[in-house]
Amino acid sequence: MIEVKHLVKKYGEHLAVDDLSFTLEKGQILGFLGPNGAGKSTTMNILTGYISATEGTVSINGHDIFDEPEEAKKCIGYLPELPPLYQDMTVREYLNFVADIKFVKRNEKRKMIDRIMRMTKITDVSERLIKQLSKGYKQRVGLAQAIVGFPEVIILDEPTVGLDPMQIIEIRDLIKELSKSHTIILSSHILSEVSAICDKIMIINKGRLVVSDSPDNLSQHIGGSKGLHLEVKGETETVKKALEGIEGITKLEFEKNSKGGIVKLSAYSTEESDIREAVFYALSDARCPIYDMHSTKMSLESIFLELTQDNKNSNTTKNSNRLFRKNKQKNEEVYAAGANNQESEHKEEN
Template structure:
């Protein structure tokens, strides 16, 4: 459905997007993540044909966005961060205007507008001026214009910015509903939103692709992403020495302990290495009873910070430095 090949965008000597390649299959929701300045907005603008590329191709439903812009753009619905609304129009007038721009057949417009308003849940404000709507309703109207004409691909840039928690949940549910008939690309800074909504997550940094995978599998791309949390009775130095002597341990992160004479820590190991038995026997031999031991998984937020090189590893030590 969407194929991006060696996409490059240069502004003078600044390389905003650096040979980016990825594909999105029909019906998928792709979450697009990256720190400020990573090249997300630039990439989104090239995907929609709003700006040209220095090099590379963007294929939308078999059409190159740069060589066949009119055909490719027929397959795209776009909601930028600030919805392109006309505040002095009513919701219905605006959607009729959008339908005309998108060349929706006259005999299909009324039914399509009614169906979209019902889907997006804005029918109750259809005769109100857009300037009098709440932020949440304006966002919904923006989403309605994006799916007008039922394009194959819907691209959403920060669709929940400025919304309250209830509105965020409602927009998330709408996005999930849209994926039943559309392919969706979602750019967001809200990591919980990406995790809750997206099938695939793509992280870019400094214009380059860092990793693409499901939210559940992202941690598999990192050494020591999965940890073992322990609460141990004993002296901190003793526990430190025992754990650091285990060959497969790569990192140790100390936590605040709620009990006196105990040490709480998370121990990280190499990918797919199970260190539970080794930890149990080592601490048992040192006469340091284990009060709690369970596996942990790094949060999407920490994975993002690690993969983009922005994590402050306070309290986190490499085992080689112990």
């Protein structure tokens, strides 16, 4: 459905997107993550045809966004971070206008708009001017315009900004429902939201692909695929010293809200290591009773920080560069295999 090959975008000497390649199949929800200035918005603007690329190609449903922009854009619905609203129109007038731009058939337009307004919960404000709406309702109207025409690909940049918790849950459910017949790219700073609804997560940093995998497998890329959550009685430094010497532990993560002499932490290890017994004896020798110990996973927030923090941590930098090279090589192999298959099929047809 979406195929991006060796995408590069330069602004003078600044490299905003650096040799980015990825593919996305129909029905998948991609969580597109990265720190501010990582190149997320630039990439999404290129995918929608809003700006051009310096190098590389983008294919949407088989149409090149640069060679066949009109056909490619017909397949895309886009909600930018700031919704493109006409404030002096009513909600219904605006959605009618969007439907006309997207060449929705006249006899289908009203039925479609009514359905989309029900989906996004904006029917009750359909006759109000957009400028009179709250930020949350404006965000919903922006989402509604992206859905008009039911395009194959929907790109959402911070779709839940300004929404209250109940509205966020409703939009999350709507995105899941849309994924049954649409391919969705979702950019958000609410990492718990991304983890809850995305089939695949892609993290970029300084324009480079750092890692791309399912939410469940992301932690394996930094050697923290298994973990234990612990509540231990004792001093933090004593607990830390006791655990640091255990073979197989790749990361210790202490919670800041530890109090009353109870230290809360997570100890992560490689997939092959079972550290439970070693942890028990180490803390016993340090005379630090274990009040609770159970399996846990490294949070998406921790993974994100580990993979995108600045060059102050040389090990993380080396790891990020290694992952970039690994993903680049993997994508090149996939594209080469695909090209060979297409060539073989072409020869057989002839």
